[in-house]
Amino acid sequence: MTSTTATAPEAAPFRLFDLAVLRTRRLGPSILRITLGGPGAEGFSSGGRDQSLSVLLPRPGQREPVAPAGGSGTWTGKWRALPEDVRTVARSYTVRAQRLRADGSTEVDLDFVLHGDGGPASRWAMTAAPGDRLKVLGPTVADNAAVRFRPPAHTDWVLIRADETALPAAAAALERLPTGLPARVWLEVPHTEDRQALNTAAKARISWLVRNEGAVCDVEAVRAAELPGGTPYAWIAGEASGVRALHHHLVRERGFEPARVTSAAYWRRGLSAEQAREVEAKTQTQT
Ligand SMILES: Cc1cc2nc3c(=O)[nH]c(=O)nc-3n(C[C@H](O)[C@H](O)[C@H](O)COP(=O)(O)OP(=O)(O)OC[C@H]3O[C@@H](n4cnc5c(N)ncnc54)[C@H](O)[C@@H]3O)c2cc1C
Structure with missing residues (x-):
């Protein structure tokens, strides 16, 4: 079985985007849609389907997430090289939709499950309001490795x-x-x-x-x-x-x-995304 909790998208064709919360909408008791955009969304290019990105959140006491800027080498490698108690919290989310507005600007919808278990991403979403900022590591070309829903040829x-x-x-x-x-x-x-x-x-x-x-x-x-x-x-x-x-x-x-x-x-039930990554890394080294 392949697993994606361990995988933050790699460098090109991904880069950091500094997005603004434009609006939020409750889709149901458990799900909140957060629409992001602003000038920082220019160049964002979702491949649709299960396109995922990494939401980057500051640690307690930090004003901004501490994240590598991108460039050559893998973003994940550079992120892992930062001290664990300093580097940004990274969580995977799906691009539910990307729209081009009449003025040429881009909007991106992310749907957050408000699971109430105290995780930083769910906590951030619960209080997100227009004007808040969110850094994401997102795609710059539609055909990228973070789209995994790919039915092979001859699928009936x-x-x-x-x-x-x-x-x-x-x-x-x-x-x-x-x-x-x-x-x-x-x-x-x-x-x-x-x-x-x-x-x-x-x-x-x-x-x-x-x-x-x-x-x-x-x-x-x-x-x-x-x-x-x-x-x-x-x-x-x-x-x-x-x-x-x-x-x-x-x-x-x-x-x-x-x-x-x-x-x-x-x-993974009972494990934060960091703990899940550790378990997967151990499983991979054992197999
Ligand atoms: C490729 C990919 C795409 C994803 N897309 C989305 C998406 O579009 N929307 C979305 O909401 N999530 C999505 N997820 C799942 C999301 O990344 C995890 O739920 C993540 O753990 C949430 O981070 P957190 O900081 O809120 O909680 P964490 O700090 O990771 O976990 C804290 C605690 O909450 C528990 N927990 C985490 N998620 C849930 C949950 N959903 N229900 C109940 N308990 C939970 C953990 O087991 C842990 O005990 C995606 C994950 C991947 C790998």
Whole structure:
């Protein structure tokens, strides 16, 4: 299984953008849309689908995040070389949408889950207000390595499974699927009101799994389903243990080719993103 909690995007085609909060909008009890823009957004170029970026936040006591400027070498390498108690807090988020406004300026929507567990990103989002600034390491070309939703050639149908953190990516990916392509989609959210209207030209069958309605949210929802015939592509993202279990089910029990399954651990229950990165680094050195 591939995992992305350890991965901050590399240098080119990424650079630092200094963005301003333009407005915020509550999409449901658990999700807040923050629209960013301003002159600092010039040159931002999202590839859509599950395009991710790194949100950079100051540590307590710092006014500005301490981050490498970019340039040659990998940004992540330079960031890791800074002392741990000084370097900026980095968190991955998805570009839900990018728009060009009539005046030529760019707007970017990020949808934050307000998970209430005290993480710096969720905490920042809860109090974000127009005029606040946010530094991000974001894409400068649409075709970049932080877009991972890539159905290979000869895909007959698509399977998507996402929790609320991966809902922005799933929603953006659905918007890009070809007309009429069959898709089976399971979207998990905490509350009934967190469900969203989704746009797609695909022939998508969308099942909402709402936790406060008692929905079965583990691998059983997919295990019980009759899936379309033909060659699949699967994209699974969300909490690490659920992603791992479903990856295992699709590859070992359903016979999906591993190359046709993109699995991404977006967060780990009980671990901050830093702690999750450490666990992944240890797992990688052991394998
Ligand atoms: C490629 C990628 C794209 C992502 N896109 C989005 C996105 O668009 N929107 C989004 O909201 N998240 C997204 N995430 C997930 C987000 O990066 C994590 O949830 C991150 O841990 C949040 O940082 P934090 O500072 O709030 O909490 P952290 O400091 O990382 O964690 C603090 C505590 O909160 C817990 N926690 C973290 N996230 C959640 C959660 N969602 N629900 C319950 N508990 C949680 C942790 O387990 C830990 O115990 C994405 C992750 C990746 C890898």
